Amino acid sequence: MTDLTGKTALVTGSVQGIGFAIARALAEAGARIAVHGIAGDAQIHEVCGKLRQAGAPEAEFFDGDLRGPEQIERMMEAVAAWGGADILVNNAGIQHTAPLAEMPRSVWDDMIAINLSAAFHTMKAALPVMAERGYGRVVNIASVQGIISSKDKAPYVAAKHGLVGLSQVAALEYAAAGDRTKGGVTVNCICPGWTKTAIIEPQVRDRAEAFGGDRDAAIADLLKEKQPSLRMSDPSEIGALALWLCAPIAHNVTATAIPIDGGWTAQ
Incomplete structure (x- = not known):
């Protein structure tokens, strides 16, 4: 279908993590992949090789510190010179938990920059070109924390709520671009709950202290507290939804924030 x-x-x-799983799903569907992230040469080489093996005709790494608008602009210019992004997935994100009164200012600044402002800058560069082509897909990886809130996560919740709102505005502005045949231009958010990624490890470690260091017990307790399915998601499941959102059949699916959370946000 895709x-x-x-x-x-x-x-x-x-x-x-989730970013690689999405990139792999898109590669399996035949897309060229512009890879981005924090990694050394060996990891970059390995990731690009895996994506080519998965089906990407090309996979190249593009550097850019998402805390800096100028670096984002240079990255987007480099991607444009490589052919331009028909599909943009804003997945990069950071997390830090602490009470509001104890949250370092630098953490707030970095989390808002990476988890929210970076998506503004990349979309501003990519969406006009998508509209000219008549096809474009933006998939922003938000979180259940973009729909509901939790204590000790002020900058993360603020950024993810902002990302959902930003995505809806962009979706409305580009809703009429293109047509059914070309696929149109859509902007959506995916809002994962507990997912098997490195970003949750600090929370797992903190919870494990209450269970004598038992990691499995800590995960079970986290799931029991929030996620009714009592199952974590695998990053590949996020990738499968992102791939579907990129299909022409999804031309009228825009301005959504779709949870993959085992019922968390229904409570």
Whole structure:
């Protein structure tokens, strides 16, 4: 159903976790992949090789510190020179938990920059070109924390709520671009709950202290507290939804924030 041959996808934070899973799903559908993230040469080489093996005709790394608008601009210019992003996945993100009164200012600044402002800058560069082509897909990886809130996560919740709102505005502004045949231009958020990624490890470690260091017990307790399915998601499941959102059949699916959370946000 989804053939992305001839399309180019930029996936931020795609050297591991959810970002890599999304990049792999798009590669399997035939897309060229612009890889981005924090990694050394060996990891970059390995990731690009895996994406080519998965089906990407090309996979190249594009550097850019998402805390800096000028670096983002240079990255987007480099991707444009490579063919431009038909698909943009803003996945890169950071997390830090602490009470509001104890949250370092630098953490607030970095989290807002990476988790929210970076998406503004990449979309501002990519969406006008998508509209000219009549096809474009933006998939922003938000979180259940973009729909509800939790204590000790002030900058993360603020950024993810902002990302959902930003995505809806962009979706409305570009809703009439293109047509059904070309696929149109859509902007959506995916809002994962507990997912098997490195970003949750600090929370797992903190919870494990109450269970004598038992990691499995800590995960079970986290799931029991929030996620009714009592199952974590695998990053590949996020990738499968992102791929579907890129299909022409999804031309009228825009301005959504879709949870993959085992019922968390229904409570």
